[in-house]
Amino acid sequence: MSQPTLLKIYQSLLSAFGPQHWWPANTAEEVIFGAILAQNTTWENAKRAIAALKNTENLSFKKIPTINLEELADLIKSARFLNQKAKALKAVADYLGNTYNFDIEKMKKKPLGKLREELLNLYRIGPETADSILLYALEKPIFVIDAYTKRMFSQHGFMKSDDSYEAYQKFFMDNLPHNVQVYNEFHALIVHTGYLYCKPKPLCEECPLSHF
Ligand code: SF4
Structure with a gap:
Protein backbone atom coordinates (compact mmCIF):
# COMPACT_ATOMS: atom_id res chain seq x y z
CA MET A 1 0.00 0.00 0.00
CA SER A 2 1.18 3.51 -0.77
CA GLN A 3 0.91 6.54 1.45
CA PRO A 4 -1.70 8.14 -0.90
CA THR A 5 -3.98 5.05 -0.59
CA LEU A 6 -3.98 5.12 3.20
CA LEU A 7 -4.61 8.87 3.16
CA LYS A 8 -7.49 8.32 0.72
CA ILE A 9 -9.04 5.83 3.12
CA TYR A 10 -8.64 8.37 5.91
CA GLN A 11 -10.22 11.13 3.79
CA SER A 12 -13.13 8.88 2.80
CA LEU A 13 -13.92 8.13 6.42
CA LEU A 14 -13.50 11.75 7.44
CA SER A 15 -15.87 12.99 4.74
CA ALA A 16 -18.38 10.22 5.55
CA PHE A 17 -18.47 10.71 9.31
CA GLY A 18 -16.78 14.03 10.10
CA PRO A 19 -14.43 14.67 13.04
CA GLN A 20 -15.02 12.32 15.99
CA HIS A 21 -13.73 14.69 18.70
CA TRP A 22 -11.78 12.04 20.57
CA TRP A 23 -11.08 11.38 23.29
CA PRO A 24 -14.48 11.95 24.96
CA ALA A 25 -13.04 13.26 28.26
CA ASN A 26 -12.52 16.61 29.95
CA THR A 27 -8.90 16.18 31.04
CA LEU A 138 -0.19 12.94 26.31
CA GLU A 139 -0.52 14.01 22.64
CA LYS A 140 2.41 11.90 21.47
CA PRO A 141 2.53 10.80 17.79
CA ILE A 142 1.83 7.07 18.00
CA PHE A 143 -0.85 5.09 16.16
CA VAL A 144 -3.26 2.97 18.20
CA ILE A 145 -4.19 -0.48 16.89
CA ASP A 146 -7.32 -2.28 18.01
CA ALA A 147 -9.38 -5.28 16.92
CA TYR A 148 -11.39 -3.17 14.42
CA THR A 149 -8.18 -1.96 12.77
CA LYS A 150 -6.97 -5.51 12.35
CA ARG A 151 -10.30 -6.73 11.01
CA MET A 152 -10.74 -3.89 8.51
CA PHE A 153 -7.23 -3.77 7.12
CA SER A 154 -6.90 -7.55 6.88
CA GLN A 155 -10.31 -7.82 5.16
CA HIS A 156 -9.00 -5.42 2.50
CA GLY A 157 -5.83 -7.44 2.08
CA PHE A 158 -3.39 -4.80 3.31
CA MET A 159 -2.23 -6.92 6.27
CA LYS A 160 -2.77 -10.44 7.59
CA SER A 161 -5.19 -10.91 10.48
CA ASP A 162 -2.50 -12.62 12.57
CA ASP A 163 0.17 -9.95 11.98
CA SER A 164 1.44 -8.54 15.26
CA TYR A 165 0.33 -5.32 16.93
CA GLU A 166 3.77 -3.88 16.13
CA ALA A 167 3.52 -4.83 12.44
CA TYR A 168 0.15 -3.07 12.14
CA GLN A 169 1.46 -0.03 13.95
CA LYS A 170 4.52 0.15 11.70
CA PHE A 171 2.32 -0.12 8.61
CA PHE A 172 0.23 2.90 9.66
CA MET A 173 3.15 4.96 10.90
CA ASP A 174 5.25 4.27 7.80
CA ASN A 175 2.41 5.34 5.53
CA LEU A 176 0.96 8.36 7.31
CA PRO A 177 2.45 11.72 8.21
CA HIS A 178 3.72 11.69 11.81
CA ASN A 179 0.94 13.91 13.00
CA VAL A 180 -0.93 13.64 16.31
CA GLN A 181 -4.14 15.05 14.83
CA VAL A 182 -4.16 12.58 11.91
CA TYR A 183 -3.44 9.63 14.23
CA ASN A 184 -6.09 10.81 16.68
CA GLU A 185 -8.80 11.22 14.05
CA PHE A 186 -7.97 8.17 11.96
CA HIS A 187 -8.09 5.73 14.87
CA ALA A 188 -11.39 7.27 16.08
CA LEU A 189 -12.84 6.94 12.55
CA ILE A 190 -11.71 3.30 12.31
CA VAL A 191 -13.44 2.51 15.62
CA HIS A 192 -16.61 4.26 14.43
CA THR A 193 -16.60 2.37 11.11
CA GLY A 194 -15.84 -0.93 12.78
CA TYR A 195 -18.66 -0.43 15.28
CA LEU A 196 -21.20 0.50 12.59
CA TYR A 197 -20.20 -1.72 9.66
CA CYS A 198 -17.14 -3.91 10.08
CA LYS A 199 -18.77 -6.43 12.38
CA PRO A 200 -17.89 -10.16 12.40
CA LYS A 201 -20.39 -10.30 9.51
CA PRO A 202 -19.41 -7.05 7.71
CA LEU A 203 -22.03 -4.73 6.19
CA CYS A 204 -19.82 -3.80 3.23
CA GLU A 205 -22.54 -2.49 0.93
CA GLU A 206 -23.33 0.36 3.32
CA CYS A 207 -19.73 1.06 4.35
CA PRO A 208 -17.83 4.10 3.01
CA LEU A 209 -14.82 1.85 2.38
CA SER A 210 -16.62 -0.57 0.04
CA HIS A 211 -14.79 0.82 -3.02
CA PHE A 212 -11.39 0.08 -1.48
S1 SF4 B 1 -17.47 -3.32 6.38
FE1 SF4 B 1 -16.28 -1.67 5.43
S2 SF4 B 1 -14.26 -1.80 6.35
FE2 SF4 B 1 -15.31 -3.74 6.76
S3 SF4 B 1 -14.65 -5.09 5.11
FE3 SF4 B 1 -16.59 -4.13 4.50
S4 SF4 B 1 -16.01 -2.33 3.31
FE4 SF4 B 1 -14.23 -2.98 4.48
Whole structure:
Protein backbone atom coordinates (compact mmCIF):
# COMPACT_ATOMS: atom_id res chain seq x y z
CA MET A 1 0.00 0.00 0.00
CA SER A 2 1.18 3.51 -0.77
CA GLN A 3 0.91 6.54 1.45
CA PRO A 4 -1.70 8.14 -0.90
CA THR A 5 -3.98 5.05 -0.59
CA LEU A 6 -3.98 5.12 3.20
CA LEU A 7 -4.61 8.87 3.16
CA LYS A 8 -7.49 8.32 0.72
CA ILE A 9 -9.04 5.83 3.12
CA TYR A 10 -8.64 8.37 5.91
CA GLN A 11 -10.22 11.13 3.79
CA SER A 12 -13.13 8.88 2.80
CA LEU A 13 -13.92 8.13 6.42
CA LEU A 14 -13.50 11.75 7.44
CA SER A 15 -15.87 12.99 4.74
CA ALA A 16 -18.38 10.22 5.55
CA PHE A 17 -18.47 10.71 9.31
CA GLY A 18 -16.78 14.03 10.10
CA PRO A 19 -14.43 14.67 13.04
CA GLN A 20 -15.02 12.32 15.99
CA HIS A 21 -13.73 14.69 18.70
CA TRP A 22 -11.78 12.04 20.57
CA TRP A 23 -11.08 11.38 23.29
CA PRO A 24 -14.48 11.95 24.96
CA ALA A 25 -13.04 13.26 28.26
CA ASN A 26 -12.52 16.61 29.95
CA THR A 27 -8.90 16.18 31.04
CA ALA A 28 -5.81 14.10 30.26
CA GLU A 29 -6.27 12.37 33.60
CA GLU A 30 -9.81 11.34 32.61
CA VAL A 31 -8.44 9.90 29.37
CA ILE A 32 -6.11 7.65 31.37
CA PHE A 33 -8.99 6.47 33.59
CA GLY A 34 -11.04 5.82 30.44
CA ALA A 35 -8.27 3.91 28.66
CA ILE A 36 -8.04 1.47 31.59
CA LEU A 37 -11.75 1.20 32.34
CA ALA A 38 -12.66 0.61 28.68
CA GLN A 39 -10.41 -2.46 28.36
CA ASN A 40 -12.44 -5.52 27.27
CA THR A 41 -15.78 -3.80 27.70
CA THR A 42 -18.00 -1.25 25.96
CA TRP A 43 -17.44 2.47 26.23
CA GLU A 44 -20.93 2.75 27.78
CA ASN A 45 -19.85 0.50 30.68
CA ALA A 46 -16.60 2.44 31.10
CA LYS A 47 -18.56 5.71 31.12
CA ARG A 48 -20.75 4.47 33.97
CA ALA A 49 -17.64 3.65 36.01
CA ILE A 50 -16.15 7.07 35.25
CA ALA A 51 -19.42 8.72 36.31
CA ALA A 52 -19.40 6.74 39.58
CA LEU A 53 -15.85 7.94 40.31
CA LYS A 54 -16.78 11.50 39.39
CA ASN A 55 -19.95 11.51 41.50
CA THR A 56 -17.97 10.42 44.56
CA GLU A 57 -15.19 12.94 43.78
CA ASN A 58 -12.70 10.14 43.17
CA LEU A 59 -11.92 10.77 39.50
CA SER A 60 -8.38 11.84 40.31
CA PHE A 61 -5.24 9.75 40.58
CA LYS A 62 -4.31 11.64 43.75
CA LYS A 63 -7.46 10.25 45.36
CA ILE A 64 -7.02 6.64 44.25
CA PRO A 65 -4.41 5.69 46.92
CA THR A 66 -6.83 6.89 49.64
CA ILE A 67 -9.56 4.40 48.62
CA ASN A 68 -9.17 0.76 49.53
CA LEU A 69 -9.14 -1.84 46.77
CA GLU A 70 -12.59 -3.26 47.56
CA GLU A 71 -14.25 0.17 47.61
CA LEU A 72 -12.57 1.08 44.34
CA ALA A 73 -13.64 -2.21 42.72
CA ASP A 74 -17.20 -1.56 43.86
CA LEU A 75 -17.18 1.97 42.40
CA ILE A 76 -16.05 0.74 38.98
CA LYS A 77 -18.15 -2.43 38.91
CA SER A 78 -19.97 -1.47 35.69
CA ALA A 79 -16.65 -1.70 33.78
CA ARG A 80 -16.20 -5.50 34.37
CA PHE A 81 -12.94 -7.13 35.49
CA LEU A 82 -13.36 -4.82 38.48
CA ASN A 83 -10.68 -6.30 40.74
CA GLN A 84 -8.07 -6.27 38.00
CA LYS A 85 -9.01 -2.78 36.88
CA ALA A 86 -9.02 -1.48 40.46
CA LYS A 87 -5.49 -2.87 40.85
CA ALA A 88 -4.49 -1.30 37.52
CA LEU A 89 -5.81 2.13 38.60
CA LYS A 90 -3.87 1.83 41.85
CA ALA A 91 -0.69 0.86 39.96
CA VAL A 92 -1.07 3.89 37.65
CA ALA A 93 -1.75 6.16 40.64
CA ASP A 94 1.45 4.93 42.36
CA TYR A 95 3.43 5.41 39.15
CA LEU A 96 2.07 8.92 38.51
CA GLY A 97 2.60 9.94 42.13
CA ASN A 98 6.10 8.49 42.52
CA THR A 99 7.44 9.47 39.10
CA TYR A 100 5.64 12.70 38.25
CA ASN A 101 4.10 13.94 41.48
CA PHE A 102 0.73 13.58 39.68
CA ASP A 103 1.76 16.27 37.20
CA ILE A 104 0.66 15.18 33.69
CA GLU A 105 2.38 18.22 32.12
CA LYS A 106 5.67 17.01 33.60
CA MET A 107 4.98 13.57 32.18
CA LYS A 108 4.36 15.02 28.70
CA LYS A 109 7.91 16.40 28.65
CA LYS A 110 9.43 12.90 28.61
CA PRO A 111 10.23 11.31 25.20
CA LEU A 112 7.63 8.98 23.72
CA GLY A 113 9.83 5.85 23.76
CA LYS A 114 10.68 6.20 27.44
CA LEU A 115 7.06 6.87 28.43
CA ARG A 116 5.87 3.86 26.43
CA GLU A 117 8.39 1.63 28.19
CA GLU A 118 7.26 2.94 31.60
CA LEU A 119 3.58 2.41 30.80
CA LEU A 120 4.12 -1.10 29.44
CA ASN A 121 5.80 -2.05 32.72
CA LEU A 122 2.61 -1.30 34.67
CA TYR A 123 0.07 -3.91 35.73
CA ARG A 124 -2.50 -4.67 32.98
CA ILE A 125 -1.23 -2.02 30.57
CA GLY A 126 -0.70 -3.57 27.15
CA PRO A 127 0.26 -1.86 23.88
CA GLU A 128 -3.26 -0.68 22.99
CA THR A 129 -3.85 0.93 26.39
CA ALA A 130 -0.34 2.41 26.53
CA ASP A 131 -0.65 3.89 23.05
CA SER A 132 -4.15 5.25 23.77
CA ILE A 133 -2.73 7.05 26.80
CA LEU A 134 0.28 8.31 24.81
CA LEU A 135 -1.81 9.60 21.92
CA TYR A 136 -5.00 10.83 23.56
CA ALA A 137 -3.79 11.94 27.00
CA LEU A 138 -0.19 12.94 26.31
CA GLU A 139 -0.52 14.01 22.64
CA LYS A 140 2.41 11.90 21.47
CA PRO A 141 2.53 10.80 17.79
CA ILE A 142 1.83 7.07 18.00
CA PHE A 143 -0.85 5.09 16.16
CA VAL A 144 -3.26 2.97 18.20
CA ILE A 145 -4.19 -0.48 16.89
CA ASP A 146 -7.32 -2.28 18.01
CA ALA A 147 -9.38 -5.28 16.92
CA TYR A 148 -11.39 -3.17 14.42
CA THR A 149 -8.18 -1.96 12.77
CA LYS A 150 -6.97 -5.51 12.35
CA ARG A 151 -10.30 -6.73 11.01
CA MET A 152 -10.74 -3.89 8.51
CA PHE A 153 -7.23 -3.77 7.12
CA SER A 154 -6.90 -7.55 6.88
CA GLN A 155 -10.31 -7.82 5.16
CA HIS A 156 -9.00 -5.42 2.50
CA GLY A 157 -5.83 -7.44 2.08
CA PHE A 158 -3.39 -4.80 3.31
CA MET A 159 -2.23 -6.92 6.27
CA LYS A 160 -2.77 -10.44 7.59
CA SER A 161 -5.19 -10.91 10.48
CA ASP A 162 -2.50 -12.62 12.57
CA ASP A 163 0.17 -9.95 11.98
CA SER A 164 1.44 -8.54 15.26
CA TYR A 165 0.33 -5.32 16.93
CA GLU A 166 3.77 -3.88 16.13
CA ALA A 167 3.52 -4.83 12.44
CA TYR A 168 0.15 -3.07 12.14
CA GLN A 169 1.46 -0.03 13.95
CA LYS A 170 4.52 0.15 11.70
CA PHE A 171 2.32 -0.12 8.61
CA PHE A 172 0.23 2.90 9.66
CA MET A 173 3.15 4.96 10.90
CA ASP A 174 5.25 4.27 7.80
CA ASN A 175 2.41 5.34 5.53
CA LEU A 176 0.96 8.36 7.31
CA PRO A 177 2.45 11.72 8.21
CA HIS A 178 3.72 11.69 11.81
CA ASN A 179 0.94 13.91 13.00
CA VAL A 180 -0.93 13.64 16.31
CA GLN A 181 -4.14 15.05 14.83
CA VAL A 182 -4.16 12.58 11.91
CA TYR A 183 -3.44 9.63 14.23
CA ASN A 184 -6.09 10.81 16.68
CA GLU A 185 -8.80 11.22 14.05
CA PHE A 186 -7.97 8.17 11.96
CA HIS A 187 -8.09 5.73 14.87
CA ALA A 188 -11.39 7.27 16.08
CA LEU A 189 -12.84 6.94 12.55
CA ILE A 190 -11.71 3.30 12.31
CA VAL A 191 -13.44 2.51 15.62
CA HIS A 192 -16.61 4.26 14.43
CA THR A 193 -16.60 2.37 11.11
CA GLY A 194 -15.84 -0.93 12.78
CA TYR A 195 -18.66 -0.43 15.28
CA LEU A 196 -21.20 0.50 12.59
CA TYR A 197 -20.20 -1.72 9.66
CA CYS A 198 -17.14 -3.91 10.08
CA LYS A 199 -18.77 -6.43 12.38
CA PRO A 200 -17.89 -10.16 12.40
CA LYS A 201 -20.39 -10.30 9.51
CA PRO A 202 -19.41 -7.05 7.71
CA LEU A 203 -22.03 -4.73 6.19
CA CYS A 204 -19.82 -3.80 3.23
CA GLU A 205 -22.54 -2.49 0.93
CA GLU A 206 -23.33 0.36 3.32
CA CYS A 207 -19.73 1.06 4.35
CA PRO A 208 -17.83 4.10 3.01
CA LEU A 209 -14.82 1.85 2.38
CA SER A 210 -16.62 -0.57 0.04
CA HIS A 211 -14.79 0.82 -3.02
CA PHE A 212 -11.39 0.08 -1.48
S1 SF4 B 1 -17.47 -3.32 6.38
FE1 SF4 B 1 -16.59 -4.13 4.50
S2 SF4 B 1 -16.01 -2.33 3.31
FE2 SF4 B 1 -16.28 -1.67 5.43
S3 SF4 B 1 -14.26 -1.80 6.35
FE3 SF4 B 1 -15.31 -3.74 6.76
S4 SF4 B 1 -14.65 -5.09 5.11
FE4 SF4 B 1 -14.23 -2.98 4.48
